[in-house]
Amino acid sequence: MPLSTDELAAIVARDIPPGSYVNLGIGQPTKVADHLPRDSGVVLHTENGMLNMGPAATGDQIDPDLINAGKVPVTELPGASYFHHADSFAMMRGGHLDVCVLGAFQVSVTGDLANWHTGKPGDIPAVGGAMDLAIGAKQVFVMMTLFDKQGRSKLVPTCTYPLTGIGCVSRVYTDVAVIDVGPGGATVRETFGITADELRDRLAV
Amino acid sequence: MSRARILDSADEAVSGIEDGSTVLVGGFGLAGMPFDLIDALIRQGAKELTVVSNNAGNGEVGLAALLQAGRVRKVICSFPRQTDSHVFDGLYRAGKIELEVVPQGNLAERIRAAGAGIGAFYCPTGAGTSLAEGKETRTIDGRVHVLEYPIKGDVALISAHRADTMGNLVYRKTARNFGPIMATAAATTIAQVREVVPVGGLDPEAVVTPGIYVHRIVQEAC
Numbered sequence: 010m011p012l013s014t015d016e017l018a019a020i021v022a023r024d025i026p027p028g029s030y031v032n033l034g035i036g037q038p039t040k041v042a043d044h045l046p047r048d049s050g051v052v053l054h055t056e057n058g059m060l061n062m063g064p065a066a067t068g069d070q071i072d073p074d075l076i077n078a079g080k081v082p083v084t085e086l087p088g089a090s091y092f093h094h095a096d097s098f099a100m101m102r103g104g105h106l107d108v109c110v111l112g113a114f115q116v117s118v119t120g121d122l123a124n125w126h127t128g129k130p131g132d133i134p135a136v137g138g139a140m141d142l143a144i145g146a147k148q149v150f151v152m153m154t155l156f157d158k159q160g161r162s163k164l165v166p167t168c169t170y171p172l173t174g175i176g177c178v179s180r181v182y183t184d185v186a187v188i189d190v191g192p193g194g195a196t197v198r199e200t201f202g203i204t205a206d207e208l209r210d211r212l213a214v
Numbered sequence: 215m216s217r218a219r220i221l222d223s224a225d226e227a228v229s230g231i232e233d234g235s236t237v238l239v240g241g242f243g244l245a246g247m248p249f250d251l252i253d254a255l256i257r258q259g260a261k262e263l264t265v266v267s268n269n270a271g272n273g274e275v276g277l278a279a280l281l282q283a284g285r286v287r288k289v290i291c292s293f294p295r296q297t298d299s300h301v302f303d304g305l306y307r308a309g310k311i312e313l314e315v316v317p318q319g320n321l322a323e324r325i326r327a328a329g330a331g332i333g334a335f336y337c338p339t340g341a342g343t344s345l346a347e348g349k350e351t352r353t354i355d356g357r358v359h360v361l362e363y364p365i366k367g368d369v370a371l372i373s374a375h376r377a378d379t380m381g382n383l384v385y386r387k388t389a390r391n392f393g394p395i396m397a398t399a400a401a402t403t404i405a406q407v408r409e410v411v412p413v414g415g416l417d418p419e420a421v422v423t424p425g426i427y428v429h430r431i432v433q434e435a436c
Contacts, residue, residue: 056318057242057388073245074389080243080272080296091387093394093422094242094268095326098319102337126344133306134315135295136345141319144338175342 010202011154011184019044021110021152021182025051029107030100032056032142035079038110038152052088054106056138058097061089078138101138101145109146111139113153113178115168118195120178122151123170136173143174155183155212162212164188164195218381218428220410224254227404227432231260231369234287238325238367238396239267239277243296246389247276248373250406250434255371261285266325266365268318268392270294270302281305290365292318317345320362322395328364329398329427336361367400374423377407378416381425390422397427404430 012020014037022044025031032054033039042064045051053062055077062077063084071082100106113124122143126134143149153163164181180198181188186208187198195212197205221227228251231237237255241247256279263286270289271278278301280286294302294313305311316324317339327335336359340346350361372393375386383405385393397403405423410433 055388057245058391059388072387074387076243076245076388080245085387091385091390093390094318094322094392095395098322102319102323102339131307133295133303133313135293136315136317137293138318140317140340140343140345144341145319172343 012201013184014040015043017152017182017184020187021150024150025049025108027051030054030060030105032101032106032109032146034109034111034139034142036112038112039079041110041152054097054100055083056097056101056142058092058094059085059089061086063089098138098141101141104145104147106142106146108148108150109142110150110152111142113151113163114170115163115165116151116153116178116181116190117165117168118190119192120176120190121168122149122173122178123168124151125173126171128171139173143177148180149178151178151181153181153183155185164190164212216380216425218377218379218425218431220379221430221432224250224406224432224435225257227251227406227430228254228258228371231255231258233260234262235260235368236264236266236366238365238370238392238400239265240370240372240391240393240396241276242268242388242391243272244276246373246385246391246393248371248406249276250432251371251373251404252276252280256280256283256285262287264288264290266290266321266367268292268321269296270299270313272296272298274301278302281311286311288312288314290314290316290321292316292321315345321365322392324362324365325392325399326395328366329395332364334361334363365399367396368402370396370400370403372396372403372405374405374407376409376411376416377405377428377431378411378413378425380413381428381431382416382421383407383423383428384416384420385422394423397423402429403427404432406432406434408434
């Protein structure tokens with residue numbers, strides 16, 4: 010059986026070293042936070058200017074001045090800090106974040122990332138912090154389903170969608186396999202509900 | 215004598231903003247959005263504006279209302295498309311507004327550079343992507359960097375939590391976002407704050423934006 014999003018989030022969380030400074034992208038990657046052990050010491054960074062972000066705010070905790078990158082109200086943990094946008098992006102661009110987890114339309118076997126724009130005419134491009142995270146974090150993990158709705162692999166020899174960054178992704182976490190990517194090409198680390206041989210046949214990369 | 219003047223109304227605070235101005239607008243989504251100043255700018259009537267902000271308006275309030283009023287010629291931002299950006303989306307699809315999409319870190323650093331007197335800078339963000347097309351590049355330490363120029367404002371409209379009468383500002387939580395850098399990067403910086411306190415009312419160690427950067431202050435309408 011392929012993994013559910015929650016099961017996959019737990020696998021990503023398992024691989025984040027204790028004490029890491031981590032940025033979780035909008036969407037699926039946000040769920041990784043729910044699976045980090047309480048004692049992991051992982052510090053979450055949100056691009057709009059906060060370290061040691063806590064879980065989503067509920068009820069009386071909701072404060073319009075305290076939101077995450079997805080504009081969702083969140084909470085602060087003891088030891089949190091706030092800073093302006095140039096400082097927040099210096100943390101990314103200056104190589105201070107240990108790990109970021111991003112979603113993707115496509116990843117190439119050499120680690121190119123396409124996740125900001127479909128490139129379709131009429132689609133309004135919106136990049137946000139994706140390009141800064143892609144080039145800045147020490148390790149860039151991608152979390153996505155391996156196949157699109159038409160059954161085509163999103164791990165590709167060369168991205169056809171507009172690029173976010175070149176050679177920036179180190180590992181791809183998918184519902185059927187965890188795959189390392191980089192200058193040496195793709196290496197399957199583990200599979201879920203599929204053998205490595207079956208996976209190679211379906212991927213054709 | 216301080217550079218900052220405390221004004222009685224948002225209308226006074228935005229007076230004199232000219233047609234065609236480049237206006238830096240603080241906020242990330244609605245957090246830190248200077249609503250009173252934007253509403254006053256709509257009443258003031260300046261048009262053909264270039265707006266620099268992280269987003270291109272949410273819902274029908276704040277920046278979205280300024281767009282809706284037809285005062286904005288061009289938006290420079292990192293993330294226009296959101297679930298509630300229908301005002302911008304409609305204008306863009308109708309060809310009534312120009313868009314320059316800038317990676318968020320470049321947006322922040324270009325604003326910071328403008329305020330700090332940096333003529334331009336090289337950064338790897340966007341190298342090899344369509345957002346770096348036509349820009350100068352240089353390989354530094356084996357890595358391709360892209361040349362980026364400052365973004366300077368004629369005016370910055372920002373929101374802060376508290377000001378003293380010297381113009382020193384402190385912010386609150388993630389509403390800080392672009393406020394401190396935009397304050398440095400405009401010829402005239404206008405801040406709306408929730409509270410104005412006397413000189414000495416802010417801890418100097420905790421001041422985020424020193425008053426040298428702030429020209430006009432107005433307390434938010436309750």
